Amino acid sequence: MRKRSNSAAEERRQKKRKLDEKLSPLSSLPDEMIVSCLARVSRSDLAAMSVVSKRYRSLVTSPELYKTRSELGCVENFLYACLLTPPDPSPRWFVFRRGKPLFPIPSLPSQAPEASSVVVLDWGIYVIGGCIKGRPTSDVWLLDCRTHTWHYAPSMAVPRAAPAVGVIGGKIYVFGGCWGDKVDSLDWAEVFDPKTQTWDTLPPMPDRKMRTLHIHDSIVVREDKVYAIVGKDKTYYYSASEGQWGRATTTPPQRNPRDWCVIDKLIYCVDSKGNLCWCEPEDLDREPQGMYYWRRVKGLDSLNKKTLSTSRLVHFGARLKALWEARKIPNASNKNLIDMLPGARLSTCGGNLVLFWDVIEGDQLEIWFAEISLERRKGPEMLANILGPEMWGNIVSSHFVMTVDPFLDHYKVLHSVSVTL
Template structure:
């Protein structure tokens, strides 16, 4: 009897540690396990992926992100790339503290990434880095950051090396326009199909549209890719219609850049530290059609406290190749019109603008003393009241502090919003 009693606890302990009786996600059907994981936060998913190979596979599944989106559990993350001694990628993280601030958390970076002038687009959970400059020379390389696993992989290269190109996603394909100074229309546009992993050159005739100069911004609206060149002219390509079109020409006061779409309105920031908004239809109004020349100016109201700080930022600077491209295009334009010389640094603002859901995110730099530098960020919520759009600063703080000589100053190269 005694031996039997002694054996019972042993059996009980053995049952507690038995793999067959312990709960694990692997014991559930995949569809049920994915629904369970979809309810957890991204940080919990990252921890879960370290527990086993099967858990890692579930966390990286594309079906997981479809479930999170359909059940309203998806979260928006802002990825930021800084130019430093070695380019570094970060995630913007809100601190769970009383001050409610934010900072940049590093993730694995791409050692061979171009240092300037790449085009960046997002498809689902993937960020594509297209072309750019490596030691001042344009490249045709394309890299992809998988935001589920924070791993990089090379994508088939473009047929043409490009820098400062317009890029956008229409119907799941990436369209890349321009990015080099040439009169060759045959190679001016390329399109990438992620499903087939192939690039295709689109036909373009000289009569379709005059080749623009140095492109500094692009935005997708109504299934059309719009681009803005150094002369502040807009033009577009409609893949569904295989059609080119010209829009606004010049007179965008304040040299606006970093265009983005938020709730069917276009936002951009100017070199004077002002944030403007436009109706998308403004892009298509042409001179001589009864509308004012150039796009109508609508400043976001309520942001006076930011204007001075943004206008004094010089976060955006340029390497020798970018300046040379601007000078080449400026000579064709300014001298022919009798205009005076303008430096590229004076044309483009020092702030970077992107979206985070329905809000604006702004990045800019602030010098501290003789050698210090801070990278600041502000999140701005937006509300349309009548004919005006008002902005409210939800938070604003330094997300990174650098104690380096200004000759080594850091710079925000790109930022991208990804929903996971």
């Protein structure tokens, strides 16, 4: 093991020397010209350049470089996944690239193993709140995806487990996830400004009964509103411009969506039957039935809907289960928490839809991945005015990314997010 480690270290030193030699003519140029050159280099090569010198490291991580890359159309999409892999108590982070296996990156030993929320802002992934040993935390961590380094961000005013999060105007909005007497806290909802590194209080949801129910995951940011689900089927939003709350819709119980994402302003979900569904953004505010207008994405018959509907990638600790049992909403006494909250993970990467889910085969657990491209088409001509357009999916890639044998406990995909760099 030591010989292998020494060999790898020597290889890195040789690579650094070669890069230093190649870049020496570049070093005589002004920073602006170097940034213009680096903007055309792939992300993997930029990571190698960052170890050459402090100057290059500073330029590789500078805002000017990523602004130039965006202007030149040289940005790349990277999919990040966070997994809990028993018996390791700490979540592990990976980068996933098409056609390649999960590639591990430095993880955070102190990250909450359950019920944290994540949000992407610019080049970073914020990990917000969560449960540590059955208790919520107010911790906030930032993963710098340019260098794969972790930074401690200012803590929230109150601890939160599975809060709803969303980004509007470069600020992070966080609400819910409070327990006990914190439900009535003036800091029930907060907003974080990365520029000033400060948290400010938002007005809490006025309906206290709704605040005491389990609020989880932001659905979507539409215009200046952050939508979230309260309990299992009530949809609420916070308007940043108006500084107030509003109720949007009631989600039809036959859909019971598991997870959400937005692609080209259309909203997608995986329902409890394993179907991939979509709706127009204005359907969020339809009355009285709101999201009754969900439609299935067609062309995905080869996806195993049975395993999607029974996926149990997301599990919750005993504390959250006990809270759910104590606060079950009327007429839902036979519903378990795992049946109400996300199982398969759904996200987007480069305009395509991405799914993670698990399949149990005997004593083996397989974690599967699928990337789906989407195409909007006109519906049947005779029914076009009634049914509207159709959405068709094409499976770009589908395969398992991890196998656990023997199967001892569920591995969990805690988060799946895309970052543009």
